[in-house]
Amino acid sequence: MLNKLLNIVHPWLIKTLGRDRLEYVASNTINELTQRLDPFIWTYDCKVKVIAIRQETADTKTFVLLPNQHFTAAIAGQHIELSSIGPDHSANRCYTLSEITAETVSITVKLNPEGEVSPWLHHQAEVGMIFNSSLARGKFVHRDQDKVLFICAGSGITPAFSMINDLLAQSNNAKKSSDSKIGLFYRTQTPENTIFSKRLTELESENRNVKVELSYSRLPVDIVTPSFIDQLMSAYPDIKQQHVYLCGPELFRNDVIQYLESVDFDLDNLDVEQFTLPVISSPQESGEISTLEGDVSVTLKSQNINFVIPASDCDKTLLEAAEEQGIVMEHGCRSGMCGSCKTNLVSGEVSGNKIGRSIYPCTAFPASNEIILE
C-alpha cells in the first residue's frame, strides 16, 4: 500500500521539486525515523528506482529508472554502475543509459541465460525495486560534430541510441536548419531481435537527416547477404568525412577498425567504447601493493570526476597528482594536520596517512591501480 503510494509520489516529487531542492529538504530532515519511512529519499546514497519495464525483443528488456536526488545530470552515451544487485545482492554491473529524460534514465539489458545478473533482472526485477547506483560516467559521448556515424552491434546500440536522440533533441531545440547528418549502422542477428527496431525506423522517417542501415548476421541461408563491411561501405561511401562512434563486441570492433584503416580513415575522428570488457577489473591480488605499476585511475564519487594518474606521477600525493591533472580537491594545510582534505576510500588501496578507510589525500599515495574515493 505504502509502496504503491511511493511509486506515485517519487516521480512527482522529483518532477515538481527538482533534485536540487529535494536534496535540500531531504538532507536537512534525515534521521532514523525518516530513513525507515522512505529509504529512497532519506538516504546518503545515490539510488535508482525501477518505474517501468518494457519488453524490447524476445530477450531484451528496457528498465526505466528514476534516480533520487543524489544523481546529477547524465550525458548521452554515459553509463551507470548498479551495485548490490543479482540473486544474492552482491553483484555490480555497468549499464549504458539507452535513454535519458529530465527525470529518468533507462537501461536496456539483454538476457544472457548463463549470466548471473541479467536473468535476475529479467525475471525478478519489478516496478518499485530500488538499486544502489553510481553517478553517470564515461567519456563515450558526442561532441556536437556535424556529421556523425554510429557503428554498433548487439547491445552496443544503447549508447548510440541515446546519443542520436540527444543530437536530434538539440537540433530541434535550436531550430536550426542544420546540415548535420546522423548515420547509424547497426548489426544484429535477425530482424526479430533487433533492439529498438521500431523506434529506429520511426526516427528515420521523421527526421530527414537520419539514415539507418541495419545489417543481419543470421538470416535464412537462402538469402544471400554481402559481408557487413561491404554493406557499410556501400551505405556510407563518404565515411571519411564523418566522425565515427564505434561500439560492440571485440571481433566486430576489430573488423571495423581494420576497414577504417584500409580506407585511410583519420583515426582522430574515431571514438571507441570498449563495451564488452569485464567491468570490474581488479588487477590487485592481495599483498603486492608496494610494487605499483602502470597508471592509476581515480574516481571522486561525490564530484563525479574520473582521472588517470600517469605511472610517472605515482610517487606524488593524491592531492598533487589530482592537481597535476587540473582537478580541484578540497584541501587545507597540505601536510596532514588540518583534516580538510579527509575523505573516505570506497575501493582500492592507498598508502600513507590514513585511519581505516578514512584517508588524507594531501599525504597519501596511490597503492592500487583503481581507486574510488567518496
Add this chain to the structure above:
Amino acid sequence: MNQPASSPSGVADEYEEIHQAFEQIKQKYRADLGEKDVRYIKKIRRNSRIFEVIGRGLIHVLPGPFALIGVPFLFLHRNLEAIEIGHNVLHGQYDSFDEIPQFHAKNFRWKAPVDEVSWRQEHNAVHHVHTNVYEKDPDLNHGFLRVNDQVPHTKLHYFQVPIYLFLFYPFMLYNFNAQNLGVVDKFRKKYFPEGNKGYAVVDESLRVSKAEGMKRHKRAVRRVWAKEYFVFPLLALLTGFGAIKVFLANLLADVMNSYWIALTIQATHFTEPLQPEDAIKNKGKWYISQLDSSVNFKGNRWQSILWGHLNYQVEHHLFPDIPAHRYPDMAIDVQAVCKQYNLPYKSNPTWRAAIKKFVGAMWTYSFKNPDVPAKTAFLDSSAFVDKEAVNAK
C-alpha cells in the same frame, strides 16, 4: 639534542623533534579510535533529542512567561547540535566510522544557520592552517574587529565593544555566513578608507558567484527559520496554544545559542600574538604556532561538552580531527611535551577570566594607538633559539 647550538640545523632538528612528539600523541589517539567514540557521539545526539522534546514540549504547553522554563532545554539542544556535534563532526572527527554516516562531515547538516561547505573551507582549511596569521586568518578579525595595532583604525572601531556585545554576538551564527560567503569583504572594501587592508579576505579561488552565495545563505538560514519561527509557532496555533509565545521563546533560545558560542570562541585566539606566515611550511613550527596562538580555559567535563570542548582550544588546534571528547585526556600528554621542550601552554583559570581578557583586548584596540606593549610570537622571540644555546652548554 647534542647538535652544535650555533648551527641552524640544531634548531631544525629541534623542530623535527617537537613535530615527532606531537605526532606521537596524535598516533596514540588515532590508534585508540573506536567503539567508544561512536557510542559517545550517539549518546550526545540522543541527549540532544531528549532536551529538544522537553524544551519544545514545555514551551508549547506552558502558558505565557512560564514557557521560559522550556527555553534552557531548547538551548541545550541547539547548543549540543551546533558545537559538540556540529562543529566537531564538520571537522571530520567521526569520518572514519562507517557505521555512523550521519556523522560524516560531508553528510552532516547543521541545525544552525551556517552553510556547511563554505564553513568547512573557511574554518578547517584556512583558520586552522593559518591561525592568527595577519591578513590570512579570517577568525582573527571577524567582521571589522580590530584586536591588534596592525589593522588600520577607522571611526567604527571606537564603538567595537558595544557593537559586538549588543549587536553582533546575539546573532553571531548568522554573521558567520556573511564572512564565509564574502559579504563582509565587500562591506569593508566599500566603507573602510583602506579597504580590506589588515583583514583576511575570502580566497579568490574559493569565492562563489553572487547568486550561488545568496542561494546558500538563504538555504542555511531558512531551514532554521522555517523550524523555529514557522512550524512550531504554527503547531501551537493549530493546537490552541500561543504562537507568539513559542516564537519568542525560540528566538530567545536562538540568541542564547549565538551568544554562548560567541563568548566561547572569541575567548580562545585573538588575545594571543600574531604568528609568522610561513609557520605552515615546517610541521614543528606549525605545532608551535598553534600552541602560541591558542588559549584554553578551564572547566569540568560537563561544562566542556557545553563548550563543544572548545575550551581545549590548544588541543583542538594541534589535533583538529581527533574526536573532541578526547581532548581532556590529550591535554595531559600535550602539557608534558610543552614542559619538556619549554613551549608555551596557555590557559585561563576560568571562562569568566577569558571573557574579561578578550573584551579587554577589544576595548584596548578600539583606540588608534593604545599604550600597550606589542605581543611577540614565540617563534619570533629569542626564547626558543636561546634555549638551544643553553642546552648545548
